[in-house]
């Protein structure tokens with residue numbers, strides 16, 4: 001007799017459920033009615049320009065702010081009914097954490113460990129963020145990257161199921177940033193759910209299973225990084241400028257052309273096939289009697305997705 005097929009595995013439980021979430025501050029609508037879900041074990045990234053509503057959303061999820069309307073459930077629980085249980089199971093690493101200056105790294109982690117019934121050994125939390133050599137250093141003596149790692153150790157010491165990281169790598173050098181990425185990858189490997197806000201597209205692309213793009217308090221795009229990039233219709237980008245004006249109508253004739261956005265004095269073109277689009281663009285430039293000032297090509301990123309969705313660039317917004 002054929003063995004009966006084993007039942008399909010149950011879909012992973014939802015770590016976060018958000019329905020109709022609204023937050024108003026007097027006349028400002030910071031969050032304008034958003035819905036999303038995050039499965040356990042996923043890393044979700046919230047992206048958007050300054051003022052998009054990311055921090056407000058995350059602070060409501062973290063139980064630090066109350067929503068004006070809507071429902072939030074974390075790990076199947078709500079802040080109104082289960083605050084104590086939720087505090088035990090979630091970890092927060094805020095953007096700028098101030099530590100008590102007289103305590104060493106080890107004493108700081110031990111203090112935070114004392115707030116929870118269960119959790120990691122202090123040494124384990126310190127090792128996870130690779131601060132062993134600094135365990136006796138006072139927090140004022142730490143570099144920016146080491147302080148961020150201490151903030152993460154403090155967030156991890158309760159061994160949380162759900163971890164919120166608010167711009168964890170802002171201001172870090174590339175090496176420290178990558179070290180933190182490794183820590184976050186390790187947490188995902190342990191099945192932990194991570195909510196990440198970041199201004200770095202590459203970071204979201206590397207770490208996130210799901211990305212939520214916000215603008216003006218709304219979700220304007222959602223999916224895996226690959227799905228979002230595929231949604232703009234072409235995954236190759238040409239950035240170029242010419243010495244004299246180039247008519248935008250000419251873009252439509254470029255093979256595999258998808259879309260165009262002005263950027264500074266130049267143009268950003270999204271195309272499907274670089275090897276067909278480039279010769280077409282070069283001949284269009286020369287037939288209009290102008291010359292290239294610069295031209296570069298690259299793979300489309302989440303920033304291009306944001307540009308396609310909103311007509312604005314995250315890079316430009318965040319540079320301001």
Ligand SMILES: Nc1ncnc2c1ncn2[C@@H]1O[C@H](COP(=O)(O)OP(=O)(O)OP(=O)(O)O)[C@@H](O)[C@H]1O
Pocket residue numbers: 025028029030048049050051052053054055056057
């Ligand atoms: N406490 C507050 N009182 C009044 N307005 C607020 C308050 N907090 C946020 N806002 C407003 O709500 C909107 C969303 O702000 P929020 O900080 O959530 O955006 P953000 O996407 O996190 O931006 P950033 O990337 O700059 O942190 C903004 O217009 C902001 O000015």
